[in-house]
Amino acid sequence: MKLLHIDSSILGENAASRPLTAAIVKRLKSGIPGLDVAYRDLAAEPLPHLTLAHMPGGEDTPSPDQAESLKTLEEFLAAEIVVIGAPMYNFTIPSQLKAWIDRVLIAGKTFRYTDKGSEGLAGGKRVIIAVSRGGLYGPGSPSESAEHVESYLRSAMAFIGIDNPEFIIAEGLKLGPEQYDAALTGALKEAAELRAA
Helix, strand or coil, X not given: CEEEEEECCCCHHHCCHHHHHHXXXXXXXXXXXXXXXXEEECCCCCCCCCXXXXXXXXXXXXCHHXXXXXXXXXXXXXXXXXXXXEECECCECCHHHHHHHHHHCCECCCEEEEXXXXXXXXXXXXXXXXXXXXXXXXXXXXXXXXXXXXXXHHHHHHHCCCCCCEEEEECCCCCCHHHHHHHHHHHHHHHHCCCCC
């Protein structure tokens, strides 16, 4: 079984989302013998913002830009499990993660249009997303309407046929050291108790 581990925080060792994705992957490896893990750090090796030159076409020999996009898509398609670190930057996902999603949501590969509307083609994958947020954006909070990480990722995953992504969220991380420790500890506990297989 293959797992694709994606990190996107630019904060390196200071990121809250990175220990969460690492804990999730550790938990899954403990429950799935022989799990094959591929890792992609979108901050250390960012994909360029999508342009027409990056879109795969009908050429027999793709350009280097197209080849990188195809490799990214194939890596996603090959994985049965995908673990994504998604910190909130200015109310939404990092641009590095958006560039990756732009290589994954591809007509004819992960979705198609039919006479009844769009149809996802990438169903059957288990997707687990670790979200970190500096403020409080959960249901019932005053800032709930400004939350565009979980809501966007739910929509993007559903569009390609993944209707039940799992979320582990650490929030309020910038509200003080006690809140940071409590939020991260709680999220790490969730990761350690995640269904492994």
